[in-house]
Amino acid sequence: MKYLGKKIITLIMTLFLVSAAAFLAFQIIPGDVVTSILGTEATPEREQQLREELGLDNPPIVRYFNWVAGVLKGDLGVSYRYSKNMNEMMPVAELIGDKLPVTLWLAAAAFVLIALISIPLGVFWAKCASVPKRGSACLSGFLDAALGVATQAAMAVPSFFLGILVTFLFGIVLRLFAPGGYVGYKEDFWSFLGYLLFPALSIAIPKIAMTARFLRNSMLTELRADYVRTAYSKGCTGRRVLYGHVLRNAMMPVVTFLGMIVAEVVAGSIVIEQVFGLPGIGRLLISSISTRDFPVVEILILYITFVVIFVYFIVDILYRVIDPRVSEK
Amino acid sequence: MIRIENLSVAFGRTEVVKHVSLDLRDGEILGVVGESGSGKSVTALTLMGLVSDSARMTSGRILFDDVVLREAGKPLDRALYRSYQGAKMSMVFQEPQTSLNPTQRVGRQVEEVLRLHGTLTKEERKKKVLETFLAVGLKDAERVYASYPHQLSGGMRQRAMIAMAVILHPRLIVADEPTTALDVTIQNQIMALLRGINQKQNNAMLFITHDLNLARRICHRVAVMKDGHVVELGTAEEIFERPGEEYTRRLVEAVPSRMKRISDAESDRKTGSESPVLEVRGLSVYYQEGGNSLFSAQRKRRAVEGADFAVYPGESLGLVGESGCGKTSLSKAILGMNRRIEGEIIHHSVRPQMVFQDPYSSLNPAKTIGWLLQEPLRAAGALDRSLAMTKGDMEAAAYDMLRRVGMGEEYFHRRPSELSGGQRQRISIGQALISGPGFLIADEPVSALDVTIQAQIMELMRRLQREMNLACLFISHDINVVYKMCDRIMIMKDGRIIEIGKTEEVFENPREEYTKLLLKEG
Numbered sequence: 001m002k003y004l005g006k007k008i009i010t011l012i013m014t015l016f017l018v019s020a021a022a023f024l025a026f027q028i029i030p031g032d033v034v035t036s037i038l039g040t041e042a043t044p045e046r047e048q049q050l051r052e053e054l055g056l057d058n059p060p061i062v063r064y065f066n067w068v069a070g071v072l073k074g075d076l077g078v079s080y081r082y083s084k085n086m087n088e089m090m091p092v093a094e095l096i097g098d099k100l101p102v103t104l105w106l107a108a109a110a111f112v113l114i115a116l117i118s119i120p121l122g123v124f125w126a127k128c129a130s131v132p133k134r135g136s137a138c139l140s141g142f143l144d145a146a147l148g149v150a151t152q153a154a155m156a157v158p159s160f161f162l163g164i165l166v167t168f169l170f171g172i173v174l175r176l177f178a179p180g181g182y183v184g185y186k187e188d189f190w191s192f193l194g195y196l197l198f199p200a201l202s203i204a205i206p207k208i209a210m211t212a213r214f215l216r217n218s219m220l221t222e223l224r225a226d227y228v229r230t231a232y233s234k235g236c237t238g239r240r241v242l243y244g245h246v247l248r249n250a251m252m253p254v255v256t257f258l259g260m261i262v263a264e265v266v267a268g269s270i271v272i273e274q275v276f277g278l279p280g281i282g283r284l285l286i287s288s289i290s291t292r293d294f295p296v297v298e299i300l301i302l303y304i305t306f307v308v309i310f311v312y313f314i315v316d317i318l319y320r321v322i323d324p325r326v327s328e329k
Numbered sequence: 330m331i332r333i334e335n336l337s338v339a340f341g342r343t344e345v346v347k348h349v350s351l352d353l354r355d356g357e358i359l360g361v362v363g364e365s366g367s368g369k370s371v372t373a374l375t376l377m378g379l380v381s382d383s384a385r386m387t388s389g390r391i392l393f394d395d396v397v398l399r400e401a402g403k404p405l406d407r408a409l410y411r412s413y414q415g416a417k418m419s420m421v422f423q424e425p426q427t428s429l430n431p432t433q434r435v436g437r438q439v440e441e442v443l444r445l446h447g448t449l450t451k452e453e454r455k456k457k458v459l460e461t462f463l464a465v466g467l468k469d470a471e472r473v474y475a476s477y478p479h480q481l482s483g484g485m486r487q488r489a490m491i492a493m494a495v496i497l498h499p500r501l502i503v504a505d506e507p508t509t510a511l512d513v514t515i516q517n518q519i520m521a522l523l524r525g526i527n528q529k530q531n532n533a534m535l536f537i538t539h540d541l542n543l544a545r546r547i548c549h550r551v552a553v554m555k556d557g558h559v560v561e562l563g564t565a566e567e568i569f570e571r572p573g574e575e576y577t578r579r580l581v582e583a584v585p586s587r588m589k590r591i592s593d594a595e596s597d598r599k600t601g602s603e604s605p606v607l608e609v610r611g612l613s614v615y616y617q618e619g620g621n622s623l624f625s626a627q628r629k630r631r632a633v634e635g636a637d638f639a640v641y642p643g644e645s646l647g648l649v650g651e652s653g654c655g656k657t658s659l660s661k662a663i664l665g666m667n668r669r670i671e672g673e674i675i676h677h678s679v680r681p682q683m684v685f686q687d688p689y690s691s692l693n694p695a696k697t698i699g700w701l702l703q704e705p706l707r708a709a710g711a712l713d714r715s716l717a718m719t720k721g722d723m724e725a726a727a728y729d730m731l732r733r734v735g736m737g738e739e740y741f742h743r744r745p746s747e748l749s750g751g752q753r754q755r756i757s758i759g760q761a762l763i764s765g766p767g768f769l770i771a772d773e774p775v776s777a778l779d780v781t782i783q784a785q786i787m788e789l790m791r792r793l794q795r796e797m798n799l800a801c802l803f804i805s806h807d808i809n810v811v812y813k814m815c816d817r818i819m820i821m822k823d824g825r826i827i828e829i830g831k832t833e834e835v836f837e838n839p840r841e842e843y844t845k846l847l848l849k850e851g
Contacts, residue, residue: 226427230438232379233422234493235414235445238407244441248432323432324477 007316011309018305019298023064026294033080033292054080067298077295081288092299096281100303101185103273103280105193107266109200110207114261118208121147122215122254123247129216130223147216151209163202163275170198182277199276203269207261214257219250252323259315263308330355330533331376331501335389337401337557338368338375344387345371347557353533355500358524360548360565361537362580364779365750368557369537373503375399376535377420378410393417393501416446419494421523423506425486429478435486436474439493446497461492465522484515488522495526502526503535508543512651513806517850520547539779541584542809545569553577583784584809605639605677606768606800607663612636612672614655614662629669632658634824636672642767643794645801647815647832649808649847655824656804660770663802678767681802682760686773688753692745698756699741702727705764730759733796735789751782755789762793768800775810787814808847812836820844 034047034056051057055066070077082090125147128140157165171179177198183191222228223246231241270282281300288296320326331353338346346368353359361369374380376391378399390400393413399405419442422428430438436458443454455474462470465488478486487507494502504523508516524547527534538544544551544565551568553561553576561574572578614633633655640646650656661667663674664683682705685691692701703723710717718726728738734755745753754774761769771790775783791814794801805811811818811832818835820828820843828841839845 226422226424227430229379230420230422230428230490230493231430231441233377233414233420234442235411235416236441237411245430245433249430325431325479 007313011306011313014309015302015305019068019302020064022298022301023060023067026292026297027060033294036292037080067295071299071302076299079288079293079296081291081293081296092295095284095296096299096303099279099281099284102278103282104266105185106196106200106203106269106273106278106280107262109193109196110203110265110269111258111262113200113204114207114211115258117204118211119215119254121208122212123219123242125212125216126219126223126250127242129220147212151213154209155206155213157206159202159206159269160271160275162205163199163272166198166202166205167275170201180277182279195276196278199269199272199278202272202275203265207265211254211257211261215250215254218253219246222246222250225249248322252319255315255318255322259311263311266304266307266311330394331535332392333372333376333389334392336372336375336391337386337388338371338380339385339387340383345384345557346375348388349554349557349559350389351535351552351559351562353501353535355533356527356531357550358527358534358536358548360544360551361535361554362539362541362544362551363554364539364580364781366556367554369554370505372554373420373505373535373537377418377503378405378407378414379420412446415442415499416497417499418501418503419497419499421487421490421494421502421504421507424510425483425490426478426510428490429486431478433477434474435476435478435481435489439489439496442493442496457496458492461496462489465489465492465495465526466518467492483511484518487511487515487519491519491522491526495530495532498530499532501533501535503537505537506539507536509538509540513808513847513850514651516543523547541569541581541780553580579781583780603642605641607640607677607681607802608673608675609636609638609663610673610675612659612662612670612674614658614667615669615671616658616667617669632824633662636826638819638826638829640768640800640802642800643798644817645791645794645803645815647811647818648802648804648821649806649811649818650821651806654821656821657772658824659821660772660802660804663770676768678800679764680766681768681770682762682764682766684754684757684761684769684771684774687777688750688757689745689777691757692753692760694745697742697744698731698748699724699727701745701756702730702759702763705760709764726763730763733762733793734759749782750778751786754778754782754786758786758790758793762797762799765797767798768802770802770804772804773806774803776805776807783810790814820847 033054034050035042038047038050048057055063058066067077076092076096078089078091079095080089082095084090084094125144128144128147131140167179170176177195182195185192219242223242225246227245228241231245236244269280270286272278273280273282281303284296285300287293288300331351333349333351336346336349337344345366349368349372351359351361351372361372363369371380371384375384375386386399386401388401391398398410398413429435436455439458439461440454443449443457449457459470459474462473467473467485467488473481473485473489478489481489491507502523507523508519511519520543523534523536526532536544536548545568548565550563551565552559553568553574555576561568561572561577563573567573568577569581572581612633613631613635615629615631617629636659638646648656648659658667660683662670664681696704703726706716706718706723706726728741731738731740736752736755740748740752740756745756748756754777758774774790775786778786787810790801793799803811803814815832817830818828818832819826820835820841822843828835828839828844835844836848839848
């Protein structure tokens with residue numbers, strides 16, 4: 001419980017620091033939201049008027065704390081750029097609320113694919129690699145090498161190209177989905193998920209390769225550990241040693257690695273969203289930065305920070321579950 | 330009952346075990362002694378069917394009660410071996426720390442043997458594990474059962490390993506250096522336990538060790554191995570009293586024992602007349618626990634309490650104690666690596682230099698020997714311009730030091746990986762001495778080395794001490810090594826120096842009970 005309290009305090013402090021840093025960055029980088037909205041031709045009076053409307057005439061420190069107070073009250077502010085109708089600007093909450101689920105579902109689908117494929121693949125690969133390379137073990141030696149090449153290739157392909165490849169293969173050749181036929185999650189959830197599978201696959205492929213490779217190496221290291229010899233000396237079969245003793249120990253570094261991947265995926269896969277035409281937060285983030293839509297960017301940064309810290313928190317807990325040595329330090 | 334006939338094992342093209350024949354009877358303890366690389370461990374692992382897959386049996390066979398377990402030229406019958414492993418033959422390993430699975434409870438790991446062999450129910454298995462724990466001296470059996478390995482002490486872990494090995498009363502127990510990783514006082518308890526099991530269960534025991542004193546005490550017969558061959562095989566008495574082979578004689582002589590000392594009459598210097606190089610007065614050393622995060626409270630723990638001593642030029646002062654007694658904390662404080670201290674440390678010479686235990690990890694593998702030897706000079710020059718030397722001078726000093734530590738000039742351009750353990754330790758010593766300190770701290774400098782190499786390194790240190798009038802604080806857990814090396818000796822226990830005096834006086838008339846215990850067991 002004490003541990004949980006500490007973690008929550010750390011989370012809050014980090015969110016403060018990151019939001020302040022983002023705010024500061026917006027003060028420093030060149031570019032003015034007013035010019036970017038009105039263009040360079042506007043009269044100084046009009047500019048001044050807009051500045052007051054947006055609250056930009058206050059000193060930065062006041063603006064920052066106004067913003068923090070707003071967020072704490074649940075008011076995420078309004079966008080500088082997107083309008084709801086003729087008279088009102090779009091509230092950030094509404095703007096993001098629409099796009100966040102898309103990104104989250106995409107991340108979840110990608111992660112499920114990564115976990116379901118990479119772990120069995122890594123174990124299988126480690127099995128191939130640990131067989132001594134002589135006599136009848138020819139096949140496993142070949143598989144080991146082949147997987148090495150395949151994963152290397154999967155990691156090296158840039159994600160936009162992988163997206164195009166997946167679209168081409170599954171969309172155009174195999175006709176498993178209609179490229180560009182995105183269905184909103186509110187309209188038909190299952191069609192939405194069916195469409196999401198392919199961008200998720202594009203995200204997952206390089207990560208699967210990395211994770212499988214990582215698990216393989218981790219398992220091979222563990223297989224050389226002394227306790228493995230002890231297990232054999234008791235009369236364990238190779239299978240029992242692998243699943244009963246080695247796997248859990250080998251998973252420890254892999255869990256950390258998976259955590260890093262989740263954090264990365266949840267923060268938005270901008271390129272993939274673009275390639276598959278998904279209205280997620282990745283696209284929103286890019287356009288908001290280029291138009292100096294500060295309220296939107298601040299909230300997105302807060303969200304990403306929160307997700308990353310939260311995922312690491314989960315990883316920490318998982319670590320304690322897997323390795324009894326951790327919790328006692 | 331066990332016969333190893335004409336066994337040869339090769340890794341690739343190199344044979345590491347050559348035509349070894351051994352046999353064991355029920356109830357007999359056969360010791361296999363030899364230095365590292367002599368093939369003793371590979372022999373044992375081959376017998377147990379645990380040698381790695383890259384090893385090949387090139388000749389001979391292994392018989393267990395006339396059943397051929399393994400024969401050269403035939404593939405290993407894993408299923409046959411599995412029915413023997415754990416049930417009829419079992420093994421106790423050197424490192425109880427790493428030999429247990431860190432993420433499984435100890436009870437479950439021991440119980441696995443029962444699950445693999447036999448048909449007991451869950452409750453019966455647990456009952457039997459608890460009984461065995463009690464039998465191997467783990468009194469708090471229930472707690473041990475539910476503990477993870479890291480929650481137990483080294484001695485308890487080794488007892489758990491032994492419980493795992495004996496739970497099914499195997500006919501053969503192979504013990505590979507079972508006490509090397511443990512403290513002296515624990516060592517003896519574990520040996521007594523193994524001995525007791527051997528007598529009670531009447532199993533044969535193959536006992537592998539590099540410690541000849543130990544082999545002599547517990548083995549009925551002893552085989553001496555060198556370069557893969559058994560050079561001599563006989564009763565323990567024959568081997569140690571009347572060694573037939575030259576190599577055995579050398580091995581027996583190299584063992585540090587109370588009989589032989591290097592520190593000669595000349596070293597019986599009148600301590601006190603000269604001014605010391607180091608004075609320590611009322612020194613307590615603390616270290617902090619926790620405090621890694623912003624929130625956890627920092628606790629101070631006292632590692633050394635009220636230490637008072639001085640080190641004089643040219644003398645070796647031995648510091649003896651078990652792990653955790655504060656030896657290393659004390660040396661770190663003297664080196665200035667820990668500043669949480671009370672009391673006084675007064676250096677009357679240049680900062681002392683340090684020689685570490687493990688010559689494998691303490692030399693940067695990416696650099697040449699010459700570079701490594703010059704590094705302290707470069708560092709000194711960078712800190713203080715007046716000490717800076719020219720490149721030529723530094724190289725000359727490095728060559729000179731190579732010669733002094735007994736190594737040829739050709740090593741100047743080699744890298745640590747091309748050197749043996751003993752050679753590396755020579756380089757470590759050279760590195761410590763090149764800046765010409767008057768005072769050296771050596772933390773277990775020979776513990777990682779084979780006996781014959783140990784003797785050479787100790788000779789070297791003694792010689793350098795004489796030549797350079799060097800004071801040395803010699804830290805060791807091995808009381809025999811200290812006896813051989815040191816003029817004076819300090820005994821440390823639980824952070825306190827409980828006894829200090831001339832080596833002979835302490836050995837002949839120990840005042841403290843603990844010292845007597847150490848002397849008896851060492």
